[in-house]
Structure formats: structure tokens, C-alpha cells
Amino acid sequence: MDVRTLCLGILALGPASGYEIKKRLEGPFRHFYDASFGSIYPALSRLLHERLVSCAHEAQSNRPDKKVYTLTPAGRFELVRELSAEPTPDRLRSEFLVVMMFADLLPTRHVASLVDARLTWYRETLDKLHDLQACELNPQQRFVVGYGIAAYTAELQYIEENRHLVEGTALLAQLAGGTERPAPLAEPLPANPAQG
């Protein structure tokens, strides 16, 4: 499965231009697939050449023609064929988690600010997903949006409850006598000196 298939899928929900496809990918899809213009436009050209989509030109003043693509019957057939293949395993690439893995090499306050930024990102993304959920969605769309909400909510809560593991307070708490109070975040702990 590639961007080409993804375009077929988006077009199965209704005609759209390349620009609009990109925008729609930022809706319910955003948390599990993305694509840039540089991959969408060539994919649409190819689909047109394969006659899997048709194209209507809408003239616009002072702008390039808007090209509205529509799925053809052959395109719908091809989409079903692609969707019938065994899905490959999910692939997640998270630089955040890599950095957390080696958080002991970084100043605690830097790690804390990365964690804060991550939590903010989760809250903003969850807001957007909740907004989406309020729209009229078909059951499949509700499924994938709900999936995103479930996953992000769990991740947010986990990080809130376990950030001490990467912020060096676990060791400090042990040394101090093992209280379970969360350490105040603003406390200017000395950074781990780079030991290399």
C-alpha cells in the first residue's frame, strides 16, 4: 500500500483535488498516515493515466486550474483489490521515545521540557479528534477516530504518571527516602553532567 492507494481511498469518499486530498489526510487520517504534495500529485497523474480516476478541470481566476478527480469503476475495483491484500505490520517511528530511552545522557530540565511539549501535543491532538468525533462520521471513521483517542489518552496518562522514570527523580526519591510525592517540576535540578 502506498500513497497511490491512499488517494484511491480518499476519492472513494467523494471527488477531490490534490490539494483537498492533502487537507483530508490531516483529518481522521492524520494519526496513522501522511503524505506530501510531492507524492500526491505524481500519484494522481499516474492514477489518471491508469484510468482509475477521471479529471474535471475547474477554471479559476488568477490561479492554476483546479483539477477535481473522481474515482472510476475500475478505480473502485482496484481499491478493493489493494485493500484485500494482507496489511503489512504497523510501522511507528518515534524520535521522542528514542530520546527518552537515552534520557540519562541529557540534562533533566531538557527532558522535562520535551515531556511537557509532548503532553501539550497530546492534549491538542485529542481536542481535534474530539471535534472530529462530533461531526457526522460513518461507523468506520468513528472506529479509527476512536482508536486514535483511545491510544493517545492512554499514552498521555502513562507519561503523566511515569515521567519521573526519565526525569531522574526516581533516583533522587530513593536517596531522599522513597516518598511517592511527585517532585515539583520547576525545581532547578542540576543537569546530569555529560560523562563522556
Add this chain to the structure above:
Amino acid sequence: MDVRTLCLGILALGPASGYEIKKRLEGPFRHFYDASFGSIYPALSRLLHERLVSCAHEAQSNRPDKKVYTLTPAGRFELVRELSAEPTPDRLRSEFLVVMMFADLLPTRHVASLVDARLTWYRETLDKLHDLQACELNPQQRFVVGYGIAAYTAELQYIEENRHLVEGTALLAQLAGGTERPAPLAEPLPANPAQG
């Protein structure tokens, strides 16, 4: 961040050969990063050339020499430098979720078998992560393993509770008068005929 940085990180945990680096990526890293031999070996060559790692040859009978790489002080410095950069946003690519998004185009029994396979995968992966948790891990490793467990547990539960949204039983339940009994999975519903 790329495979090169990832190799530096793995080597920060102790010397290893290219083969062993690949194996270690299948441990606590597996749920948020992966790399093939075809990217690891060239990365190590480059790191050696840059003097960020050193290499000891262990002769082996009837096998290519095992090349054990060790992080140099310059390598550790470079790792810290890379980790200090702003992490790019997570990138998830899930063909499973794309297929679920268009589940109405596929036979219900096919969707059900994909969902079952997914649930099995979650249970197996969670077992492995729980095994990892039982090992001696540093706090950062406990953080990322726990993160994986939290995320996958939530996703597993969500799918168990909401699979009806993609298995076509929502509509059937409405037509039948809104019972909440799960419909029998084996029921041979006709696929949506391609309406093109």
C-alpha cells in the same frame, strides 16, 4: 535522526556487532523503531570512518569475522548532540487502520479475520513486553517498555469493544431493532457490490 544515530544509541548500552544490533532492536525498541541489515551495516561502516566507533575483529571458525563495535568518546559526544535536537513528530503508518477505514468495501468475514489477527498480534506482543519488563532494565528502558504496554493495552481493549463498527453489525443491529448482542462472526454477509 536516522539508523546511524540509532546505532550510536544501541552501542551506548554496550559493544555489539551489526547482527547483535539488529537483535537488540527487536527488544525494547521494536515498537517504535526498526532497521534492516541493509541499513545497519553501511551505517556502521560510516561510523567507523568517522571514528565515532572502534572495531575489534573476532575470528570465528567457518564464519565471517565477527566485528564488535564500541562507542568512542567522540561517538558518545555525537550521540548527545543528536539527541539534543528537537525530535521530529512521531510517524505512524498503519495499513490495518487504512483497511478499517474502508471496511464497508470488504466482506464482513474478511474484516473480522483481520481484526482477530490484530488482536492476536497485540496479545503476543504484550506477552513479549511483559517478559522484557521482568528483566533488569534501567528506568528509561522501563519507561519505553511501559509506554508500549500502556498503548497496546488500550488499543487492544478499544478494538475488542468497538469492532462492531467495522464488522457491519451496527447497521444490522439498527435494522433488527437495536439489540446489543454481537452478531455471529461466521454469518456470510454478501460483500458490498461495487456500485460503480
Add this chain to the structure above:
DNA sequence: TTATCCATGTAAGAAGTTACATGATTGA
């Protein structure tokens, strides 16, 4: 006056995968 939205497209390059090449050992 600066940035963002709209709107399409190309070209160069990065980054990684897959397949291939080699080959003994071990377990099913």
C-alpha cells in the same frame, strides 16, 4: 509588510528495503 491560504507541479536527493552473494551449524 509579512505570512498564510489557495493551487499545481518538477527535480534532486535522502533514506531505507529487498534481493542477492556466501556458507557452516543445528534442530525439527
Add this chain to the structure above:
DNA sequence: TCAATCATGTAACTTCTTACATGGATAA
């Protein structure tokens, strides 16, 4: 006898991103 494990490496290929090219309208 067949597959997997151990062990390294190259080359061709795929796929996608980034930067560029164009340019008016609109909002801060």
C-alpha cells in the same frame, strides 16, 4: 531434508521528502 541461526556485505530499486518554480488574494 528443510528451515532457521549466525555473520557480513553490496547493488539495485522504491518511496517519499524537500526545495524550488509560479503567483494572486487575504488577513494580521
